[in-house]
Amino acid sequence: MAATIDIKSLSKTFGTGPQAVHAFGPVDLTIEAGSFVSLLGPSGCGKSTLMLMVAGLLEASEGAIYFDGERVGAPRTDIGIMFQDNTLVPWRSVEGNIALQLELRGLDPKPYAGRIRDLLRSVKLDGFAARHPYELSGGMQQRAAFCQALVHEPETLLFDEPLGKLDAMTRESIRTDLQALWMTRRPTVVFVTHSIEEAVQLSSVVCVVTPRPGRIERTIEIDLPWPRDMEVKASPAFTRYVHDIQGIFRDYGVL
Numbered sequence: 001m002a003a004t005i006d007i008k009s010l011s012k013t014f015g016t017g018p019q020a021v022h023a024f025g026p027v028d029l030t031i032e033a034g035s036f037v038s039l040l041g042p043s044g045c046g047k048s049t050l051m052l053m054v055a056g057l058l059e060a061s062e063g064a065i066y067f068d069g070e071r072v073g074a075p076r077t078d079i080g081i082m083f084q085d086n087t088l089v090p091w092r093s094v095e096g097n098i099a100l101q102l103e104l105r106g107l108d109p110k111p112y113a114g115r116i117r118d119l120l121r122s123v124k125l126d127g128f129a130a131r132h133p134y135e136l137s138g139g140m141q142q143r144a145a146f147c148q149a150l151v152h153e154p155e156t157l158l159f160d161e162p163l164g165k166l167d168a169m170t171r172e173s174i175r176t177d178l179q180a181l182w183m184t185r186r187p188t189v190v191f192v193t194h195s196i197e198e199a200v201q202l203s204s205v206v207c208v209v210t211p212r213p214g215r216i217e218r219t220i221e222i223d224l225p226w227p228r229d230m231e232v233k234a235s236p237a238f239t240r241y242v243h244d245i246q247g248i249f250r251d252y253g254v255l
């Protein structure tokens with residue numbers, strides 16, 4: 001079952017005294033089970049800080065996060081995470097890197113061999129299973145990282161600008177894969193992006209984050225048909241969402 005994530009009066013300040021940086025919050029937000037929620041905001045507004053706190057990798061200064069009512073107090077192993085910079089280790093093959101995510105969770109990779117092959121095929125990396133990361137392009141490495149995030153079949157996925165460094169074509173192709181995955185399996189997805197268009201295309205809900213300290217003042221339900229393919233992206237309704245969100249950022253003075 002996908003989890004509902006409740007964020008209650010959450011804030012984060014780094015450091016103390018005159019050097020303190022109030023990075024994020026306070027924020028209250030409920031991310032419904034099975035929704036695809038984007039956090040869209042300017043650079044430095046605290047999006048990554050929030051993601052780390054949701055993953056249990058960073059302690060909040062105030063407030064708390066709950067997964068289906070259970071307070072996050074330690075790193076969560078039941079989620080899949082993908083960052084802008086991939087976490088592939090250079091000394092393992094692509095397949096070995098994906099298996100590493102299982103091993104780190106105390107799972108035996110053997111029964112997952114078929115799943116790893118299917119995942120690699122789904123991102124067009126079949127044939128590269130035995131290669132090492134340095135033998136892959138940046139886009140291929142990110143596609144391998146996508147498999148890493150999914151291999152243990154997590155019901156919650158945290159993506160922190162996973163497509164930020166990719167070329168436009170690879171980016172569009174992974175967006176399509178991610179959308180298809182979400183439509184079939186309906187995990188809870190939290191997705192950080194700078195791209196208004198990407199947020200509108202992928203999300204059921206877009207949370208607009210203010211400049212630092214990030215607060216979520218607007219949550220916008222995106223009522224467009226799925227899949228959000230080229231045709232939907234060319235529709236007047238899609239353009240209107242993008243235009244309205246651009247207006248919000250213009251009012252914040254960041255556009």
Ligand SMILES: Nc1ncnc2c1ncn2[C@@H]1O[C@H](COP(=O)(O)OP(=O)(O)OP(=O)(O)O)[C@@H](O)[C@H]1O
Binds near residue numbers: 014015046048050
């Ligand atoms: N470990 C840290 N120690 C001190 N300050 C930090 C730390 N991590 C983040 N910050 C500060 O917190 C603020 C928010 O950073 P964060 O990386 O969360 O922003 P972001 O919205 O993800 O930015 P970007 O979109 O550019 O990746 C920034 O001002 C940053 O300098």
